[in-house]
Amino acid sequence: MKRLSRRVNKWLTRGMEVPADVTMGVPRVTMIGHLHVYIENHRGILSFSHQRVHLRLAEGELEVTGENLIIKAILPEELILEGTIQQVTHKGGE
Amino acid sequence: MFKKNPDWLGLVEMKVEGDHLESFINQCVANKVVLSEIRRTSRGDKLQATIRISDVKSLRKVAKETNVSVRFGRRRGFYVIRWLGQRRFGFVFGALVFCVLLILLSQMVWRIDIEGASPGIEHEIREWATEVGLEPGQPQWQLPPEAEIQQRVTEEVPGATWIGVERRGTSYHFHVVEQHLAEEEEHVDPRNLVAAKNGVIRDIFVEHGSAEVSLNTYVERGDVLVSGRIGREESDEDEREEIAAIGEVRAETWYRGTIALPFKISGEVFTGERTRSLALQMFGEEWLFWGQNAERLYENYESETTQLYIPLYFVDIPLPIERTSYDEKVIVERSYEEDELIEIAKHLGQRQLLRSLASDAEVISANILQEQTDNGKVKLSIHYEVEEDIAIEAPITQGD
Numbered sequence: 001m002k003r004l005s006r007r008v009n010k011w012l013t014r015g016m017e018v019p020a021d022v023t024m025g026v027p028r029v030t031m032i033g034h035l036h037v038y039i040e041n042h043r044g045i046l047s048f049s050h051q052r053v054h055l056r057l058a059e060g061e062l063e064v065t066g067e068n069l070i071i072k073a074i075l076p077e078e079l080i081l082e083g084t085i086q087q088v089t090h091k092g093g094e
Numbered sequence: 095m096f097k098k099n100p101d102w103l104g105l106v107e108m109k110v111e112g113d114h115l116e117s118f119i120n121q122c123v124a125n126k127v128v129l130s131e132i133r134r135t136s137r138g139d140k141l142q143a144t145i146r147i148s149d150v151k152s153l154r155k156v157a158k159e160t161n162v163s164v165r166f167g168r169r170r171g172f173y174v175i176r177w178l179g180q181r182r183f184g185f186v187f188g189a190l191v192f193c194v195l196l197i198l199l200s201q202m203v204w205r206i207d208i209e210g211a212s213p214g215i216e217h218e219i220r221e222w223a224t225e226v227g228l229e230p231g232q233p234q235w236q237l238p239p240e241a242e243i244q245q246r247v248t249e250e251v252p253g254a255t256w257i258g259v260e261r262r263g264t265s266y267h268f269h270v271v272e273q274h275l276a277e278e279e280e281h282v283d284p285r286n287l288v289a290a291k292n293g294v295i296r297d298i299f300v301e302h303g304s305a306e307v308s309l310n311t312y313v314e315r316g317d318v319l320v321s322g323r324i325g326r327e328e329s330d331e332d333e334r335e336e337i338a339a340i341g342e343v344r345a346e347t348w349y350r351g352t353i354a355l356p357f358k359i360s361g362e363v364f365t366g367e368r369t370r371s372l373a374l375q376m377f378g379e380e381w382l383f384w385g386q387n388a389e390r391l392y393e394n395y396e397s398e399t400t401q402l403y404i405p406l407y408f409v410d411i412p413l414p415i416e417r418t419s420y421d422e423k424v425i426v427e428r429s430y431e432e433d434e435l436i437e438i439a440k441h442l443g444q445r446q447l448l449r450s451l452a453s454d455a456e457v458i459s460a461n462i463l464q465e466q467t468d469n470g471k472v473k474l475s476i477h478y479e480v481e482e483d484i485a486i487e488a489p490i491t492q493g494d
Contacts, residue, residue, distance in 0.1 A: 044116075044119075045119050046116060048115065048119070048132070049134050049138060050134050069133075071119075071129070071132035071133070073129070073130045073131075074119065074122075074123055074128075074129050074132065075128070076123050
């Protein structure tokens with residue numbers, strides 16, 4: 001059943017050109033230079049330090065590295081990181 | 095403004111210490127505690143964040159669950175007025191507005207009373223008061239103090255000797271003492287009092303002059319009753335002094351009247367049944383929207399229509415609504431016996447007679463001279479004996 005709904009979602013995404021973050025719960029990551037990262041559709045924080053923020057996603061993980069990182073705001077589905085961003089890495093998933 | 099707990103209503107910085115700081119953050123998010131500016135302290139074992147003061151309660155719960163210790167630091171924002179975010183804020187706000195309104199309205203002039211003034215002076219004082227801004231609806235703080243008002247009104251309004259001004263709460267009272275100029279005594283020309291009607295003298299009271307008639311004498315119209323020429327009888331005509339005769343001469347006079355009354359009379363009497371209806375007037379038409387038209391209810395009725403309005407303190411606002419009230423009435427017939435009718439006729443005649451006479455006239459007796467019945471009517475001829483003042487003024491004529 002879960003697999004079926006996933007397939008339907010995938011078909012919707014491809015066929016109807018609906019953005020993937022709406023239908024499938026994949027993250028949408030927006031970067032503003034090296035100053036901010038907006039991450040939508042996250043599933044919580046795994047670890048957090050000045051140099052590295054490790055987030056859980058619906059599928060896989062997201063790692064942001066940089067300097068002087070702070071979480072500007074955190075909401076159930078949204079997160080804003082501030083600092084000097086050096087790298088955003090997506091791990092796992094398909 | 096009415097958003098629940100906005101950020102400007104107070105934020106607090108805090109430091110969190112514990113083993114599982116990440117799970118603490120995740121728990122906070124799950125419990126809808128909004129964290130912001132989360133950072134590691136330089137040593138890396140603590141976490142610094144800012145939350146809303148109103149979230150502190152739920153944060154403590156989360157901290158207890160995730161086994162971390164929280165220490166609060168500096169507070170920011172208008173946390174002093176945190177009652178703004180409370181549940182009964184609207185109620186409190188209303189109460190405050192009420193108090194402010196009450197104080198404001200109690201600082202206005204609501205009424206101006208003027209006591210002891212004649213209508214002319216009252217009007218003048220009112221005009222003067224309006225000119226200086228002393229009228230209903232004006233705030234009191236713009237007005238000069240009472241003593242100054244008193245002085246100015248006394249100076250500027252002519253016709254009053256003294257005007258006292260007193261403020262009682264929201265109303266101003268003017269106590270007016272008017273100037274009364276002594277009336278000049280009227281000069282009266284010498285005159286006699288003569289009889290206005292035929293009659294028999296019953297009572298004489300002379301204030302000035304000399305009585306020319308005695309009690310129980312018959313006088314005819316034009317006879318001198320009280321003479322204005324006084325002096326000794328024997329002295330010369332020229333030496334007599336002429337004055338204005340004043341007095342009262344009551345005499346018995348007679349009147350005869352006829353009056354006709356029917357045996358049966360019919361009249362309309364209200365039954366006490368009544369109904370009302372309201373009609374909306376618009377675009378030149380009327381729509382009945384409450385009550386019903388009485389035409390179907392009552393056979394005979396009387397209706398009265400009034401326009402409705404909203405009465406306010408200063409003006410009345412008319413509404414396009416007409417209220418009509420209907421009173422049911424019935425036609426009642428009543429018949430009288432002959433002796434009943436005679437009593438009524440006497441009484442009626444007496445009333446009609448007294449209406450045409452001076453107010454001090456009295457009816458002494460009434461006698462029926464003639465009685466005639468025909469066509470369902472009684473026709474009476476009644477003789478009245480009346481006692482009244484018959485003296486009227488007349489100029490003194492020479493050589494009578």
